[in-house]
Amino acid sequence: xxxxxxxxxxxxxxxxxxxxxxxxxxxxxxxxxxxxxxxxxxxxxxxxxxxxxxxxxxxxxxxxxxxxxxxxxxxxxxxxxxxxxxxxxxxxxxxxxxxxxxxxxxxxxxxxxxxxxxxxxxxxxxxxxxxxxxxxxxxxxxxxxxxxxxx
Amino acid sequence: xxxxxxxxxxxxxxxxxxxxxxxxxxxxxxxxxxxxxxxxxxxxxxxxxxxxxxxxxxxxxxxxxxxxxxxxxxxxxxxxxxxxxxxxxxxxxxxxxxxxxxxxxxxxxxxxxxxxxxxxxxxxxxxxxxxxxxxxxxxxxxxxxxxxxxxxxxxxxxxxxxxxxxxxxxxxxxxxxxxxxxxxxxxxxxxxxxxxxxxxxxxxxxxxxxxxxxxxxxxxxxxxxxxxxxxxxxxxxxxxxxxxxxxxxxxxxxxxxxxxxxxxxxxxxxxxxxxxxxxxxxxxxxxxxxxxxxxxxxxxxxxxxxxxxxxxxxxxxxxxxxxxxxxxxxxxxxxxxxxxxxxxxxxxxxxxxxxxxxxxxxxxxxxxxxxxxxxxxxxxxxxxxxxxxxxxxxxxxxxxxxxxxxxxxxxxxxxxxxxxxxxxxxxxxxxxxxxxxxxxxxxxxxxxxxxxxxxxxxxxxxxxxxxxxxxxxx
Numbered sequence: 001x002x003x004x005x006x007x008x009x010x011x012x013x014x015x016x017x018x019x020x021x022x023x024x025x026x027x028x029x030x031x032x033x034x035x036x037x038x039x040x041x042x043x044x045x046x047x048x049x050x051x052x053x054x055x056x057x058x059x060x061x062x063x064x065x066x067x068x069x070x071x072x073x074x075x076x077x078x079x080x081x082x083x084x085x086x087x088x089x090x091x092x093x094x095x096x097x098x099x100x101x102x103x104x105x106x107x108x109x110x111x112x113x114x115x116x117x118x119x120x121x122x123x124x125x126x127x128x129x130x131x132x133x134x135x136x137x138x139x140x141x142x143x144x145x146x147x148x149x150x151x
Numbered sequence: 152x153x154x155x156x157x158x159x160x161x162x163x164x165x166x167x168x169x170x171x172x173x174x175x176x177x178x179x180x181x182x183x184x185x186x187x188x189x190x191x192x193x194x195x196x197x198x199x200x201x202x203x204x205x206x207x208x209x210x211x212x213x214x215x216x217x218x219x220x221x222x223x224x225x226x227x228x229x230x231x232x233x234x235x236x237x238x239x240x241x242x243x244x245x246x247x248x249x250x251x252x253x254x255x256x257x258x259x260x261x262x263x264x265x266x267x268x269x270x271x272x273x274x275x276x277x278x279x280x281x282x283x284x285x286x287x288x289x290x291x292x293x294x295x296x297x298x299x300x301x302x303x304x305x306x307x308x309x310x311x312x313x314x315x316x317x318x319x320x321x322x323x324x325x326x327x328x329x330x331x332x333x334x335x336x337x338x339x340x341x342x343x344x345x346x347x348x349x350x351x352x353x354x355x356x357x358x359x360x361x362x363x364x365x366x367x368x369x370x371x372x373x374x375x376x377x378x379x380x381x382x383x384x385x386x387x388x389x390x391x392x393x394x395x396x397x398x399x400x401x402x403x404x405x406x407x408x409x410x411x412x413x414x415x416x417x418x419x420x421x422x423x424x425x426x427x428x429x430x431x432x433x434x435x436x437x438x439x440x441x442x443x444x445x446x447x448x449x450x451x452x453x454x455x456x457x458x459x460x461x462x463x464x465x466x467x468x469x470x471x472x473x474x475x476x477x478x479x480x481x482x483x484x485x486x487x488x489x490x491x492x493x494x495x496x497x498x499x500x501x502x503x504x505x506x507x508x509x510x511x512x513x514x515x516x517x518x519x520x521x522x523x524x525x526x527x528x529x530x531x532x533x534x535x536x537x538x539x540x541x542x543x544x545x546x547x548x549x550x551x552x553x554x555x556x557x558x559x560x561x562x563x564x565x566x567x568x569x570x571x572x573x574x575x576x577x578x579x580x581x582x583x584x585x586x587x588x589x590x591x592x593x594x595x596x597x598x599x600x601x602x603x604x605x606x607x608x609x610x611x612x613x614x615x616x617x618x619x620x621x622x623x624x625x
Contacts, residue, residue: 010183029555030555033536036207037205037207037254037537039207048452049450069407070555071300071555072200072298072299072300072303072316072317072318072319073200073201073298073318073319074318074319075318075319075320075321076201076208076211076318076319076320077208079210079211079320080207080208080209080210080211083209083210083213084210097183098371098407099180099184099315099316099317099318099321099335100316100318102180102183102184102318103180103317103318103319103320103321104318106176106179106180106183107176107320107321110172110175110176110179111172111176111210111214112210
């Protein structure tokens with residue numbers, strides 16, 4: 001089974017990765033700070049207030065989320081993670097992107113060599129449908145293809 | 152986006168490759184939010200949220216190095232958030248090692264970069280840069296490029312300046328380029344309220360708790376608040392501004408509020424009244440029961456939920472001079488009532504360096520020191536953001552500190568009772584038992600000590616008497 005969702009391209013690029021879904025806002029600082037500070041091999045979500053993601057590996061995943069929340073250092077933290085090669089493979093927002101995530105995505109795109117394709121405005125249907133572990137493929141035009149795991 | 156010739160030249164690289172990238176970042180940022188043009192930053196000073204030299208954020212220092220190497224300095228001088236370290240804050244040898252050698256090992260180098268790019272002065276390091284003593288207080292209508300969430304919401308709401316909730320680095324780029332994209336809170340339409348909040352509490356609500364309730368309900372939207380003028384009046388005096396500072400910080404951290412209006416009080420509400428509210432605004436009623444519900448919803452993040460507090464932070468955001476004096480007087484009175492002279496929980500007041508200097512000239516400063524209180528310019532959040540401190544049972548009256556750390560929130564009156572060892576009705580039952588046990592042990596210890604001293608005195612008297620007798624004999 002496969003479904004396509006149309007969003008807006010924030011940062012262009014194509015990628016395929018497994019979905020990691022946060023139904024609540026993604027707190028960038030709380031999620032990333034511990035892994036960045038201690039230089040762990042994988043970026044493990046350290047946000048105790050996010051039951052969907054807490055203790056899960058973030059790097060290399062297709063992070064599906066409504067928006068980011070938390071400290072206004074968020075964009076800087078995301079950019080730092082990108083420069084260290086520690087970000088999700090892509091970020092997929094059901095809502096229009098917020099100013100902190102936008103900053104992080106743009107700083108990553110313009111001030112680093114890292115690639116983190118980003119699509120927003122995918123709609124609440126997207127977040128209702130996608131489940132952690134499903135296969136995600138981003139196409140050039142903001143189309144996000146979601147396939148059930150194993151297919 | 153429509154750009155002026157100068158802005159276009161910057162984007163096209165006529166001011167160098169680094170400025171072109173700065174401009175590209177700002178233009179693309181604005182385009183994502185539908186900005187039609189870039190507008191000049193008109194505030195006299197900027198403010199940077201990144202004040203900490205964490206070794207791990209080396210990519211930020213690389214950008215700073217690139218700006219400096221390209222000869223780019225900020226169009227405006229700027230203040231920064233509070234510093235993460237203060238030698239007056241007691242730390243264990245292990246904490247000292249972790250802070251200085253591991254976590255903030257780039258602090259000195261980063262501060263040197265800040266000076267080169269445009270830091271106002273070494274004392275301009277606080278989240279409350281808008282205090283008169285600090286000197287970075289925007290005028291109504293000023294366009295700003297700030298990021299610190301508590302400062303942005305204060306500048307927008309209480310001062311009537313115009314600033315979006317920017318991220319760190321973006322705000323520096325706005326100061327460097329001298330312009331920001333016009334969207335959101337920079338537009339009249341973006342400043343309209345989408346929520347009517349009706350405060351119907353029987354007493355003046357705790358600012359931090361009320362802000363938390365509002366923030367968690369409206370998130371990033373704009374609330375117009377009715378009913379607060381009953382308690383705060385209609386004049387933006389010192390008391391009202393202090394209240395709104397704490398209220399706003401909680402709305403911004405427990406939600407993502409960047410602007411609020413208070414009926415009959417904040418500048419735009421006083422001028423435009425309910426015309427600021429969109430016709431389709433939703434309504435949120437806050438009464439005593441709702442505040443109680445919100446407070447009881449806070450999770451306790453301590454590993455041992457019944458632990459006795461070891462440290463108390465008061466001042467996130469930083470305290471005003473009036474708040475410092477008031478807290479000192481309140482603690483003094485409460486200690487006297489409890490027959491004590493020093494606080495029973497290590498307590499730290501935090502305030503801007505410039506206010507700290509003023510406070511040091513007052514009699515209350517000596518009182519605070521005598522009571523064992525530490526007064527510091529540190530950022531409590533940065534102090535708490537490491538495993539050594541986050542595992543400590545810390546209490547606070549700050550809803551921002553509660554949100555971003557493991558610190559436990561109590562309202563002011565409860566904090567006062569806890570740190571003065573007084574009526575412990577606010578303290579959880581097991582803590583009460585521990586405290587009672589601890590007090591009993593201390594009392595027993597004092598009794599033993601007193602008994603020993605009495606015995607010693609008796610022994611000395613007997614010896615004196617013996618010597619006297621013997622001497623006489625000699």
